Amino acid sequence: MLPVLERNSPSLVLTLSSVARTGMPMVATYSACKAFVLTLSKAAAREARADNRQIDILAVVPSEVQSQMNPVALMPGTPSSRRYAQAIFDRAPRAVSLGRLEMAPWWLHAVQIAVLECLPEWVSQKLMLQFLEKGAATAAASRKAQ
Numbered sequence: 243m244l245p246v247l248e249r250n251s252p253s254l255v256l257t258l259s260s261v262a263r264t265g266m267p268m269v270a271t272y273s274a275c276k277a278f279v280l281t282l283s284k285a286a287a288r289e290a291r292a293d294n295r296q297i298d299i300l301a302v303v304p305s306e307v308q309s310q311m312n313p314v315a316l317m318p319g320t321p322s323s324r325r326y327a328q329a330i331f332d333r334a335p336r337a338v339s340l341g342r343l344e345m346a347p348w349w350l351h352a353v354q355i356a357v358l359e360c361l362p363e364w365v366s367q368k369l370m371l372q373f374l375e376k377g378a379a380t381a382a383a384s385r386k387a388q
Contacts, residue, residue, distance in 0.1 A: 244290075244297065251296035254338060256330065257283040261305040261346075266370050284343045295317055300337055301344040302330055306350040306377075316381050319350045 247253035260276035262269060280301045287299035306312065309323040321329065329347040335347040346352040358366050 244295070247297050248295055252298045254269055254334065255283075255297065255299045256334065256370075257299065259301045259303045259344070261303060261358070262350065263303065264355075264358055264366070264370075266374065267367060268371070268374050272333065279343060287343050298333055298338045300342065302334075303344050303346045303351070304348065304356050305327045305346070307348075310348070317350075 247255070257279050261282040263276070263277040263280050264273070266273045280303065281300035283299050290297040290299060304326060306317060306320050307323055307326045308314070308320050326340040326348060333345060333347040337347075346355055347352075358369070361369070
C-alpha cells in the first residue's frame with residue numbers, strides 16, 4: 243500500500259482509534275485493539291517521516307458518536323456520524339500541518355480525553371464505569387422500547 247500512496251503523494255491515511263485506548267473496564271479487548279490502532283498509526287507515521295515519504299498518517303480518536311451501531315446519544319453535544327465525519331475532514335488538514343499524529347476533531351471529545359488523562363486513576367475508573375453502565379442501561383431500554 244505504501245508504494246501506491248507514495249506514487250500518488252502527498253497522501254493522507256486516516257485511522258480510527260477511540261477514547262477507549264486509555265484502557266476502559268468491561269471492554270478490555272476493544273480498548274486493546276483501539277490502543278493498537280493508535281500505536282501502529284503513530285509508528286507508521288514516524289517511519290514515513292524518517293524515510294522522507296510524503297505520506298501523512300493521522301489517527302482519529304473519537305468518543306461517543308451517534309450512529310446506527312450507537313443510536314442513543316448519552317450526552318448533550320454528541321455528534322451524529324455525519325457531523326463527526328465532516329469534523330474529521332474539516333480538521334485533518336490543520337492537524338497534519340501542525341505535525342500531529344492523532345486528533346480528536348470534536349471539541350467535546352478532546353476535552354473528555356484531556357480530563358481523563360489528568361485525573362487520578364481511581365476517579366477516571368469511576369467515571370468510565372459510570373459511563374459504560376449508563377450506556378448499557380440506555381441501550382437496553384432502547385431495545386425494550388422497540
